[in-house]
Amino acid sequence: MALSNNNISNHSIISLFLVFFFFGCSNASSSTINVVSFGARPDGMWDSTLPFLRAWSWACKSIEETTIYVPKGSFLLKQITLWGPCKKKITFRMDGTLVAPLDYWSLGNSGYWILFMKVNGISIYGGTLNARGASYWDCRRAAKNCPPGARSISFSWSNGVVVSGLTSLNSQTIHIAVDHCENVRIENVKIRAPSRSPNTDGINVQFSRGVTITYATIMTGDDCISINQGSSHLWIDHIACGPGHGISIGSLGNYVREEGVENVTVTSSTFTKSENGVRIKSLAQPSNGYTKGIQFRNLIMKNVYNPIIIDQRYCPKPTSCPRQNSGVKISGVRYEDIKGTSASEVAINLDCSASNPCWGIILRDIKLRYVKGSATSSCRNAAGTASGVVIPRSCLSN
Numbered sequence: 001m002a003l004s005n006n007n008i009s010n011h012s013i014i015s016l017f018l019v020f021f022f023f024g025c026s027n028a029s030s031s032t033i034n035v036v037s038f039g040a041r042p043d044g045m046w047d048s049t050l051p052f053l054r055a056w057s058w059a060c061k062s063i064e065e066t067t068i069y070v071p072k073g074s075f076l077l078k079q080i081t082l083w084g085p086c087k088k089k090i091t092f093r094m095d096g097t098l099v100a101p102l103d104y105w106s107l108g109n110s111g112y113w114i115l116f117m118k119v120n121g122i123s124i125y126g127g128t129l130n131a132r133g134a135s136y137w138d139c140r141r142a143a144k145n146c147p148p149g150a151r152s153i154s155f156s157w158s159n160g161v162v163v164s165g166l167t168s169l170n171s172q173t174i175h176i177a178v179d180h181c182e183n184v185r186i187e188n189v190k191i192r193a194p195s196r197s198p199n200t201d202g203i204n205v206q207f208s209r210g211v212t213i214t215y216a217t218i219m220t221g222d223d224c225i226s227i228n229q230g231s232s233h234l235w236i237d238h239i240a241c242g243p244g245h246g247i248s249i250g251s252l253g254n255y256v257r258e259e260g261v262e263n264v265t266v267t268s269s270t271f272t273k274s275e276n277g278v279r280i281k282s283l284a285q286p287s288n289g290y291t292k293g294i295q296f297r298n299l300i301m302k303n304v305y306n307p308i309i310i311d312q313r314y315c316p317k318p319t320s321c322p323r324q325n326s327g328v329k330i331s332g333v334r335y336e337d338i339k340g341t342s343a344s345e346v347a348i349n350l351d352c353s354a355s356n357p358c359w360g361i362i363l364r365d366i367k368l369r370y371v372k373g374s375a376t377s378s379c380r381n382a383a384g385t386a387s388g389v390v391i392p393r394s395c396l397s398n
């Protein structure tokens with residue numbers, strides 16, 4: 001008996017050693033590579049696209065988790081698609097800036113500048129992207145023959161994405177795009193483009209689930225955050241938005257058949273001189289789209305033109321929706337603890353579809369003042385309940 005007990009405890013000691021050995025190993029089995037050793041140059045002139053692709057390919061094949069380090073300096077990148085799936089997680093740690101070619105045609109036709117495609121487990125820490133979009137916007141404003149434009153950084157069909165501490169400047173179009181992804185965390189990002197730059201959305205989410213966006217400062221020419229069809233389980237907090245067009249669900253109803261938007265919370269955020277605060281918009285045309293389970297709460301509006309708005313008569317090209325109603329169904333939208341100032345008289349504007357009225361709208365503890373007098377609310381086809389102090393007074397029907 002004594003002997004076999006000894007044997008057992010010897011075994012356990014050996015197993016313990018083995019466990020420590022393997023844990024020790026797997027901790028040690030991550031490596032860092034530097035893009036400069038793959039031929040990238042931090043001078044802003046040398047085309048570093050191929051070196052970045054080589055570093056990616058190395059990391060993607062590696063059986064260890066890899067950190068790709070981008071040192072200080074400026075790296076010129078043309079359109080680049082970083083394909084997965086990869087064997088292990090990959091992290092970009094960036095002290096440097098990635099710059100796009102000055103000629104906007106270089107990226108303009110691809111729709112994307114930096115695209116992560118089918119990558120599971122990708123993190124990006126730090127760094128700056130400068131898409132140098134100014135000449136592209138000039139082209140757009142002059143209504144010349146312009147390419148469709150490129151998003152700065154996009155994640156498509158990817159799961160387990162972290163973007164932390166990234167700065168994005170002057171995108172041609174959308175700064176950060178999340179499409180067909182799950183489990184995405186975007187935190188501490190800074191987004192900057194002039195208030196008059198066309199269609200420069202800050203963060204755009206579509207066909208994605210489980211996206212959290214926290215502590216972002218977004219000053220741009222279009223929506224700070226836009227949430228489009230097929231998105232659910234989004235959590236958004238501590239956003240400083242403005243200038244920009246606010247946080248927008250939609251536009252929805254772009255297609256006759258489309259997926260809905262569900263379970264979105266926007267909280268603890270501030271809007272400063274933005275065109276909208278929180279907006280839901282859909283095109284005035286037939287669609288089976290919907291949005292429900294939306295919460296907007298604990299928000300501060302500072303001189304915002306439309307602090308609370310539902311616009312179901314949105315029609316960017318008037319010829320495309322002649323006297324039609326939006327088919328998009330809006331229900332279960334809660335506005336709670338929203339305070340501050342409106343730059344227009346109508347601080348609450350709920351303009352819903354005549355064929356699909358909004359229902360289950362909740363207004364609770366709203367205090368919005370018009371900067372030049374008393375604010376009003378306006379409702380069309382909007383039903384729901386108000387509680388607590390609601391200023392301007394609720395116009396919802398029961």
Ligand SMILES: *[C@@H]1O[C@H](CO)[C@@H](O)[C@H](O)[C@H]1NC(C)=O
Binds near residue numbers: 234
């Ligand atoms: C809504 O989304 C949040 C994430 O933002 C998630 O934690 C929660 O479980 C979701 N609720 C439902 C009812 O699915």
